[in-house]
Amino acid sequence: MILLDGIFVIQLLLIYGKQRKTLPNDQIFGKPLIVDDVRRDMTLLENQIPFFVVQRLFKMAFEKHWRGMPKLLELVCQFFKTVMRMEKLPESKESEVKHFVHAISLSFLRSVRKGQDRCYRKIKFTPSATELVAAGVELRRRENNRLFDIQFENGVLEIPYLVLEDSTEFYFRNIMAFEQCYCENTYLTDYMVFMHHLVDTPGDAELLIDKEIIENCLSNKEAAARVINNFGKENPVTPKFYFNSLSHELTKHCQRPCNKWKATFKRDYCSSPWAIISVIAAVVLLLLTVAQTVCSVLSLK
Incomplete structure (x- = not known):
């Protein structure tokens, strides 16, 4: 079964990456939206194939004629481009990839600041967007796609762009589940807990939508608030909470009359x-x- 699935995945990536022609009466590329369904299935945590298995099969198939052939991880990044936060993973990461969900989660790590001083004080959560604005904090969209690169300086809170669409919850849920089961640092989980407290009501969601920090592709602002709040519910927060220091700064600012x-x-x-x-x-x-x-x-x- 693993052999069959591995060959299927390689063929899928090759056709999607224009390295092979679509077969006649193709059951995936010959039908609208089926590719999106397959992509969703491939990002379910319970459906993961060990990446080294796919690598070994890929090497067996193309080792003798590598010229002009992109690397497997490049094809993976191209296929999951709509989900990842960067188009290409660092070269050194290929040997460390465990499976497709891990590859997607690695694409988010570029936004983690190396050497950042982690705050190990008592966990404190950020006030809501409405409370921050009432305390004079200016909300501003940060002009990069590094999701975790949130900065607060001189009364201005800069937050990178976040797209909320029907598939966002699905993909984020699987990455968060992987983090909580296998990773020492749960960056995406910490981010969603931060956003959960920032967006407490539909009014908070509307503030971030107006500032173009959130692009809401859902039905309304209530749906946006509900999705973000669902992410934050019942998620464990460790002493290594990535945004704890930032939350302390924002709370301190709001407490000054x-x-x-x-x-x-x-x-x-x-x-x-x-x-x-x-x-x-x-x-x-x-x-x-x-x-x-x-x-x-x-x-x-």
Whole structure:
């Protein structure tokens, strides 16, 4: 069975990568959307074939004529391009790949900052997007595709682009299951826990959608909030929680009263040119009143 599945996978990757022609009356490429169904089946954690088996079969088939033939991992990356966060894995990773889900999870690791100071204090979760904005935090889309590369600096929280579509939950669930069973660091799980607390309500989802941080391909903002909240539920958070330090910074910022006062002032009195003009006029009037009062007191003396 493994031999049959391995040969099927190699043939599938070759045809998808334009290395072989489609066969007449092909049962996969001859029908719309079947390729997407096969891709989903190949990313189920329970359906994984050991990568070294596929590698060995690939080598047996093409070792004598490698010229012009892409490497197996290149074909895998091309096939799962719509799922991965990078188009090509580092060359040194090929021997370490366990199976297809592992290959997809490795594509996310480029967004992990090497040498980042991990916070081992008490686990603290980030306030919601609405609470952050109320405390004066500016939400901004980060211009890269490194999912975990979230930064908070000078009151600005930059979050990379996230697409939510029907297949997102399916693929992420399998990667998270793999992380929790076999990996020391659960980066995607930690990311979804972070997003779960950031998007607490449909209003939070709407904020991130308006800022183009989330592209919502689902039916509505309620569906987007529900998908993100489902990811975060009942997921274990380890002392190595990747976003713990960031969550501490955001919580500390929200707990400072002056930040909320500044945000309220900007929202209520600086939201439009007319509001700013009215504030300036009020300040000028107050200063003139004070000056008049001082002059009256001095004249009496």
